[in-house]
Amino acid sequence: MSDGSAAKRVRRSKAEQRAESLEQILDAAEYLFSQHGLHGVTLRDVAQRVGVHTTLMHYYFADKRRLFEAVFARRAGVTSGRRMAALEQYEADAGDHPTVEGALHAFLDTDLDLYIQGGELWMNYAALCARVSNTPEGAQLMDEHFDPVVLKLVSILKRALPDYSDEDVFWGYHFVTGALMNTLARTGRIDRLSGGVCHSDDFAAVKTRMARFMAAGFLSLKG
Amino acid sequence: MSDGSAAKRVRRSKAEQRAESLEQILDAAEYLFSQHGLHGVTLRDVAQRVGVHTTLMHYYFADKRRLFEAVFARRAGVTSGRRMAALEQYEADAGDHPTVEGALHAFLDTDLDLYIQGGELWMNYAALCARVSNTPEGAQLMDEHFDPVVLKLVSILKRALPDYSDEDVFWGYHFVTGALMNTLARTGRIDRLSGGVCHSDDFAAVKTRMARFMAAGFLSLKG
């Protein structure tokens, strides 16, 4: 099934070997965790998918939980960093009059683009985030990795909505992130529900609608 | 910890015993599944929480998967039925001119009220739904149990938005359900993020904002 990486045993440096093995393990674990969750995946499942022995999981990652955390952390910095940069750029461009929609475009479109351009592996990571975000332990991972970007977004939203209470702004963000996570999950539910009109994988369709939709929602809260 | 139900061994009819055991098992499983997911819970965990032997799980529910499905199905009919009734009532009341916000109030507020009034057990069910909704297998459970209500909502939204494409209406629903599931999950993330300004358990706060917010979002999609 997987293009038997064990076949081509070209001579590689140990550093290369290590880097390659680490990446293959993380990719395999990422996919499996995104589909079945932490407890639904065994180290044997991951090893089999890579084509190596189970004990190698322990060699590189002390135990299953740390493998999971390594999977989550690997791409968290990338998406977080990109969005942070986009928000700072928007802040600079918008000067004294940032808008809700502008901030949301920076936050949402930047992320959706990453998955659209990043291919299958990034899509797997997106699904993992979505899955994790609706669980108690998972939410703490979100805290750890994404609080800074989210608080940056919130700070711009507050400047765009100076007469809003913090409560209104945070609940608005809560709606936004729920909708985003539902998108990243790509469960296929919207496909079936809509009889094929919409597709879970169509992040472009979400991108054309989401920032505008949510901005209008924010503006409705006081008025 | 749990108020040792095994203590009071009053004389009960077998039908009563069965009903009570079934309910206790379902309640315990519901809580545990909502916290740890299908694979994160063992039948022994459930049995211990109830205070009976593991094999009783098999006596009442053939296997773990079927226990899970029974947990999910138990309350699905209630929430689905209530919302369906509320939507039909709204349809009748609104006559030829239903509004997006009216339909969303019927759909969302009815559900939120159920959890607000239903106490801890219903809150556990809500968290289970949220957890399940962002997973591939879980989404199929959602299909099975909630398609009719959702399609009813969509049909009213379409009448309220006669010039909208199906695609716009379904993506709008996708945003709504994502935000709702994020609410039901009650992970505590919004509490920590907002520094205590918002509370995951405060479904009343969500209820006062959500239908209005989402209705404005829908209206923004064309215009």
Place this chain on the structure above:
DNA sequence: ATTATCTATAGATCTATAGATAATGC
């Protein structure tokens, strides 16, 4: 010499079934 990978295995746990026991039902 060091590091990547595998073999062997301990110990724990989990699901599921067969059959025993102790209640309720007529």
Place this chain on the structure above:
DNA sequence: ATTATCTATAGATCTATAGATAATGC
């Protein structure tokens, strides 16, 4: 007599560790 619950146990699987083997590194 029937049903609810428990005891005993088989068989599978899972995590994790110790130690062997086979590569790369100087």
